[in-house]
Amino acid sequence: MNKIFALAGVVIKELYRRKDFYVLFVLTALLTLAAGAVNFFHDDKIVRYVKDICLLLIWVSALVISVVTTARQIPAEREARTIFPLLAKPVSRWHVIVGKFLGCWLATGVALVVFYFFFAAVTGSKEQIWPWGAYLEAVWMHWVMLAVVIAMVLLGSIYFAAPSSTSTITLIVVGGILLLGTHLNTIALQQAQPMQSILATVYFLMPHLEWYDLRDFVVYDMGLVPVRAVALATLYGAVWTAIFLLLAWFGFRRKSLNT
Amino acid sequence: MKFSPLSLLAVLLALVFTLAASLALTAGSWSQRAKSDNLFGMVFGDGRKLFANHFFTMADVYFHSGYYPSVFDQKSGEEKEIISASHGKKETEEDEKNEDFLGQPKDWIDAFGRNFRITQHTHLENHNEREILPWLRLAADLDPNKIETYTVGAFFLREHLNRPAQAEAFLREGLRNNPDSAEILFELGRVYHESNHDLDRARNAWLLGVKKFLQLQPDEQKDGRQLLDKLAVNLACLEDEAGNYADAINWFRAAQKVSPAPAALQKQIDAVQKKLDAQTPVTPRKPD
Numbered sequence: 087m088n089k090i091f092a093l094a095g096v097v098i099k100e101l102y103r104r105k106d107f108y109v110l111f112v113l114t115a116l117l118t119l120a121a122g123a124v125n126f127f128h129d130d131k132i133v134r135y136v137k138d139i140c141l142l143l144i145w146v147s148a149l150v151i152s153v154v155t156t157a158r159q160i161p162a163e164r165e166a167r168t169i170f171p172l173l174a175k176p177v178s179r180w181h182v183i184v185g186k187f188l189g190c191w192l193a194t195g196v197a198l199v200v201f202y203f204f205f206a207a208v209t210g211s212k213e214q215i216w217p218w219g220a221y222l223e224a225v226w227m228h229w230v231m232l233a234v235v236i237a238m239v240l241l242g243s244i245y246f247a248a249p250s251s252t253s254t255i256t257l258i259v260v261g262g263i264l265l266l267g268t269h270l271n272t273i274a275l276q277q278a279q280p281m282q283s284i285l286a287t288v289y290f291l292m293p294h295l296e297w298y299d300l301r302d303f304v305v306y307d308m309g310l311v312p313v314r315a316v317a318l319a320t321l322y323g324a325v326w327t328a329i330f331l332l333l334a335w336f337g338f339r340r341k342s343l344n345t
Numbered sequence: 346m347k348f349s350p351l352s353l354l355a356v357l358l359a360l361v362f363t364l365a366a367s368l369a370l371t372a373g374s375w376s377q378r379a380k381s382d383n384l385f386g387m388v389f390g391d392g393r394k395l396f397a398n399h400f401f402t403m404a405d406v407y408f409h410s411g412y413y414p415s416v417f418d419q420k421s422g423e424e425k426e427i428i429s430a431s432h433g434k435k436e437t438e439e440d441e442k443n444e445d446f447l448g449q450p451k452d453w454i455d456a457f458g459r460n461f462r463i464t465q466h467t468h469l470e471n472h473n474e475r476e477i478l479p480w481l482r483l484a485a486d487l488d489p490n491k492i493e494t495y496t497v498g499a500f501f502l503r504e505h506l507n508r509p510a511q512a513e514a515f516l517r518e519g520l521r522n523n524p525d526s527a528e529i530l531f532e533l534g535r536v537y538h539e540s541n542h543d544l545d546r547a548r549n550a551w552l553l554g555v556k557k558f559l560q561l562q563p564d565e566q567k568d569g570r571q572l573l574d575k576l577a578v579n580l581a582c583l584e585d586e587a588g589n590y591a592d593a594i595n596w597f598r599a600a601q602k603v604s605p606a607p608a609a610l611q612k613q614i615d616a617v618q619k620k621l622d623a624q625t626p627v628t629p630r631k632p633d
Contacts, residue, residue, distance in 0.1 A: 126479045127511050135479040269417040297461045306410040308463055315460035
């Protein structure tokens with residue numbers, strides 16, 4: 087376990103040394119503050135659109151940070167040939183996969199906390215209420231979803247040629263799931279065969295990342311999602327993460343490390 | 346033949362200057378974009394109308410606190426509820442049932458997924474209606490010719506947020522952008538009548554509304570009969586309130602021609618007629 091944590095620590099250090107997070111955070115902060123500064127009909131109590139914009143930016147930023155950070159982990163080690171001294175130590179390929187995953191996941195977790203703290207500060211200062219329960223649920227679910235995404239990117243980084251292609255493909259897949267995931271079965275029912283069966287199969291087999299998006303509950307002050315549902319969704323996310331990590335390990339085990 | 350780089354640069358600069366001077370006058374007409382008087386018009390051109398529609402829909406989404414059909418749901422094409430609310434339509438239990446676009450869960454994924462979606466049909470109330478205003482403001486900026494933006498915005502400002510002055514200002518802005526809009530004039534009349542109790546200005550706005558309506562093409566008039574009905578009925582009620590019973594009856598009769606319920610209007614005509622009869626002095630007949 088120490089080996090995994092040591093590998094994860096390196097990834098976390100890498101994230102705060104790189105500028106991706108800072109750039110995206112400053113961009114999110116600037117756009118949110120600019121949106122919050124606009125006065126509509128001389129009413130300073132209007133706040134939901136600020137929440138909406140800020141949460142959208144947080145989602146986009148967190149997705150970009152997690153995908154871009156994860157996609158370059160293993161290819162960079164191979165390209166710089168640091169993978170050989172790493173594997174020469176008593177570190178197995180499974181350790182590398184899990185260590186990289188844990189590092190990326192914890193690093194995006196830290197980034198998420200900073201983003202959501204900023205969100206709570208800005209919106210709370212406007213509406214003078216802090217529904218911490220809803221915020222905690224939103225952050226937790228977001229983080230669980232990012233675990234699945236990070237594992238998916240790690241898997242992609244084993245099979246795809248370059249970090250850029252891994253990032254692009256994963257962003258398209260995750261974006262597609264988030265936008266269409268709920269509706270895919272409805273779309274399937276409107277199609278002729280064999281498209282209907284294909285879409286229905288995809289619907290039942292894909293990870294339903296859209297469940298983890300609790301932005302509407304926060305924006306419209308709709309209270310809390312039942313804790314049992316959150317726990318089950320967490321379990322579902324953990325299972326998908328494990329599946330992707332195992333597939334990544336299978337691929338990495340057989341992969342030639344020479345570039 | 347040899348050219349020094351400096352003389353070549355000078356020739357190119359002279360050429361560029363000459364072309365710019367000769368094209369400047371005609372280039373202005375190549376696109377309407379540069380003539381736009383707001384930033385959105387310059388950046389997006391006519392594409393801004395697409396965004397305007399999206400933002401108008403966002404106002405409706407906010408009005409429903411996120412409980413809203415997507416493009417994939419069957420109810421997505423229906424009239425937006427902020428529009429029907431601004432037309433004074435009260436929601437019935439039947440409407441409420443019809444708006445349950447989710448229906449029964451289709452499978453376990455759908456059923457479980459509903460834990461993470463808003464599944465309760467609610468409307469903004471207690472002055473929280475203000476939350477729709479940013480989207481309406483943006484929609485108006487992006488498409489200044491979208492009439493509903495002004496009428497819906499003004500309705501919520503006046504009726505729900507008790508801000509008739511801002512409602513009037515928003516409608517005036519709409520009227521500057523759409524000087525022939527009878528809908529905006531109708532809503533402006535409501536601000537004067539219902540909020541400011543200024544009968545003269547309300548009458549003027551509605552009369553101008555009728556005039557603008559009658560200037561429309563026959564096809565457009567046919568589609569907008571409901572508006573003429575509302576204008577005429579409101580004018581009739583206003584004249585009744587002002588004590589001009591004869592004018593009130595005339596307006597009710599005009600409304601009867603376009604109203605889907607002329608019998609109901611007849612009852613109002615009878616009621617006003619009674620008031621008129623009571624007002625008119627009866628000349629005593631000479632005994633034979």
